[in-house]
Amino acid sequence: xxxxxxxxxxxxxxxxxxxxxxxxxxxxxxxxxxxxxxxxxxxxxxxxxxxxxxxxxxxxxxxxxxxxxxxxxxxxxxxxxxxxxxxxxxxxxxxxxxxxxxxxxxxxxxxxxx
Ligand SMILES: Nc1ncnc2c1ncn2[C@@H]1O[C@H](COP(=O)(O)OP(=O)(O)OP(=O)(O)O)[C@@H](O)[C@H]1O
Ligand SMILES: [Mg+2]
Numbered sequence: 001x002x003x004x005x006x007x008x009x010x011x012x013x014x015x016x017x018x019x020x021x022x023x024x025x026x027x028x029x030x031x032x033x034x035x036x037x038x039x040x041x042x043x044x045x046x047x048x049x050x051x052x053x054x055x056x057x058x059x060x061x062x063x064x065x066x067x068x069x070x071x072x073x074x075x076x077x078x079x080x081x082x083x084x085x086x087x088x089x090x091x092x093x094x095x096x097x098x099x100x101x102x103x104x105x106x107x108x109x110x111x112x113x114x
Contacts, residue, residue, distance in 0.1 A: 001065050002026040004050060010058030011049060019045055022059060044085055052076050 004027035011020045019042040027033060035043045048054045049061055052068035061068045068076060084090040093099035 002062075003029045003031075003064060005062040005065075006050075006059070007062070008059035009049070009056045009061055011045065011054065011056050013045070020049075020056075024059075047082065051080065051082050 004025075006023060006025050006027075008022040008024055009020055010018060010022055012018045035046055037043055045054065049056060050063075050068060052061075052063075052071055052073060055069040063071060063076065063079065091099060093102060
């Protein structure tokens with residue numbers, strides 16, 4: 001089973017044209033890939049779809065065989081790291097020490113799941 005399996009995945013933001021039209025690819029653990037494209041071509045949108053933040057309008061994105069969108073961000077976060085495009089949306093602690101300590105203090109199950 002692939003780590004990620006994207007099958008015939010389509011997506012459009014509300015009230016906008018299709019960004020992805022039946023896109024398929026597989027991504028295995030430890031494999032490295034890059035998404036290239038001009039501004040507004042959909043790189044961030046693809047990352048958000050793979051993190052389950054956005055839901056495909058067609059097809060599916062499976063993470064270890066399960067639909068990413070149904071897994072919930074806390075569970076996906078235990079399997080996949082996501083670095084936001086804008087650092088100001090990612091960093092929230094006043095010091096590096098506190099920022100790094102936050103992740104380590106979450107425990108195996110993740111404090112976000114409550
Ligand atoms: N929340 C949203 N609602 C509607 N349209 C959106 C939304 N977010 C992005 N878009 C549109 O979707 C398209 C893809 O945007 P996206 O941010 O994924 O591109 P990108 O490749 O990451 O661009 P950049 O190189 O500037 O980071 C663009 O046309 C953008 O205007
Ligand atoms: Mg982007």
